[in-house]
Amino acid sequence: MTFDQREFEVRCEWGRGGLAEVSPVSDVAIVVDVLSFSTAVDIATARGAAVFPYPLKDRSAAAYADSAGAQLASSKRDAGFSLSPSSLESIPPGYRLVLPSPNGGALSFGANHPRLLTACLRNATAAAKAAVRLGSTFAVIPAGETWPNGEIRPALEDLVGAGSIIACLPGRRSPEAEMAVAAFEHFRGDLKSALRECQSGKELIERGFGADVDLAARHDVSVNVPLLADGAFRSVAAR
Numbered sequence: 736m737t738f739d740q741r742e743f744e745v746r747c748e749w750g751r752g753g754l755a756e757v758s759p760v761s762d763v764a765i766v767v768d769v770l771s772f773s774t775a776v777d778i779a780t781a782r783g784a785a786v787f788p789y790p791l792k793d794r795s796a797a798a799y800a801d802s803a804g805a806q807l808a809s810s811k812r813d814a815g816f817s818l819s820p821s822s823l824e825s826i827p828p829g830y831r832l833v834l835p836s837p838n839g840g841a842l843s844f845g846a847n848h849p850r851l852l853t854a855c856l857r858n859a860t861a862a863a864k865a866a867v868r869l870g871s872t873f874a875v876i877p878a879g880e881t882w883p884n885g886e887i888r889p890a891l892e893d894l895v896g897a898g899s900i901i902a903c904l905p906g907r908r909s910p911e912a913e914m915a916v917a918a919f920e921h922f923r924g925d926l927k928s929a930l931r932e933c934q935s936g937k938e939l940i941e942r943g944f945g946a947d948v949d950l951a952a953r954h955d956v957s958v959n960v961p962l963l964a965d966g967a968f969r970s971v972a973a974r
Contacts, residue, residue, distance in 0.1 A: 784828065789833050859955055863903035863904050872906070
């Protein structure tokens with residue numbers, strides 16, 4: 736009970752450990768991985784695709800895709816449908832995509848929560864409104880990145896993304912949730928610069944994926960909300 740923030744309606748904690756602590760006492764869990772899982776899922780599901788999260792980019796991912804009757808995302812960000820949000824702007828309706836991701840995908844795959852959303856800056860307000868329709872207590876989980884040794888690296892883009900959602904949720908916020916909102920309010924005047932200058936953004940830009948960073952930095956341009964059911968994220972509007 737020490738770490739579950741249950742005395743507040745709006746909770747926020749990092750990564751897998753945070754999800755394990757705060758989601759069991761929350762009506763709704765929201766995974767936030769701005770660069771790039773949550774942004775990619777928003778774009779794909781808004782076009783009518785189903786996205787199956789998966790934690791690993793190994794041979795087991797191909798077997799999982801076969802079992803789900805889905806196509807495995809390209810392991811190369813610049814080829815085919817992949818973790819690159821830009822690559823998914825042309826995904827056709829009805830497409831079934833297994834999308835491996837060591838952060839947001841891993842969290843979503845292992846969450847075991849009956850009302851799990853994934854959200855980002857693009858659909859922050861829409862996701863918060865959907866969460867309110869589903870319950871009255873909320874666990875917002877910034878995914879963070881992973882250091883080479885496997886430890887979590889708290890990531891600015893996910894803290895800001897979490898704050899953009901929490902800012903629209905009703906109820907008393909934990910101090911951790913308030914910190915996320917403060918980060919969002921601090922950077923909201925120029926989210927594009929914040930994401931391009933943070934470590935995750937710089938890494939993607941150096942690899943040639945600046946367009947993905949710019950897509951992720953757009954705030955409240957989507958009314959789509961991806962909800963996990965039967966192993967896949969689909970648009971709430973499509974259910």
